[in-house]
Amino acid sequence: RSTIIPQTYQNKPENVIVAVGMAQKLGLDPFTVMQNLNIVKGKTSWSGSFCRTLIEKSNKFTNLHLIFVGQKGTENYGCYMEGTDRETGEVIKGPEVNLKMAKAEGWTNNSKWINMPELMLSYRATSFFARVYVPEALNGVQTTEEIEDVFNANGKQKREVKDVL
Numbered sequence: 001r002s003t004i005i006p007q008t009y010q011n012k013p014e015n016v017i018v019a020v021g022m023a024q025k026l027g028l029d030p031f032t033v034m035q036n037l038n039i040v041k042g043k044t045s046w047s048g049s050f051c052r053t054l055i056e057k058s059n060k061f062t063n064l065h066l067i068f069v070g071q072k073g074t075e076n077y078g079c080y081m082e083g084t085d086r087e088t089g090e091v092i093k094g095p096e097v098n099l100k101m102a103k104a105e106g107w108t109n110n111s112k113w114i115n116m117p118e119l120m121l122s123y124r125a126t127s128f129f130a131r132v133y134v135p136e137a138l139n140g141v142q143t144t145e146e147i148e149d150v151f152n153a154n155g156k157q158k159r160e161v162k163d164v165l
Helices: 013-026 030-036 048-058 099-104 111-115 117-133 144-149
Strands: 037-040 043-046 061-069 078-085 091-093
Touching (some): 013 030, 030 048, 037 144, 043 048, 048 117, 061 117, 111 117
Antiparallel strands (some): 037 043
């Protein structure tokens, strides 16, 4: 009943149980999970901003950072996440995400892609890096943005919800 947790969990013990189970599995505190595990269209999803935390918690990489490429304001503007593998010292470059891809995938139907492209590119590049190099950190859960992208403005599913990669 606490009002300091998201409404998704208030007076919904079944949702709290899912969050507590996820927290135990990932070694996180339940409050943190409840603040970052959303339920969209009946599916659990991580907030895009939380993917970085999950990658860092894996302790597989150092020097994680986003690298922006292309010319701002053009379709080739994008970014990718890069980090150094702790075991091998190899620099790992994640998949690049750019505005051309966002348009082709229909992600720009969400006004946030128009109003705050750097943030949306960052979230997607981070989630792609996690999905490819630290899939266990996501625990098979997509990001909120990934799930929302498969639904059109009317709330109807555009395509089957699957992993983006």
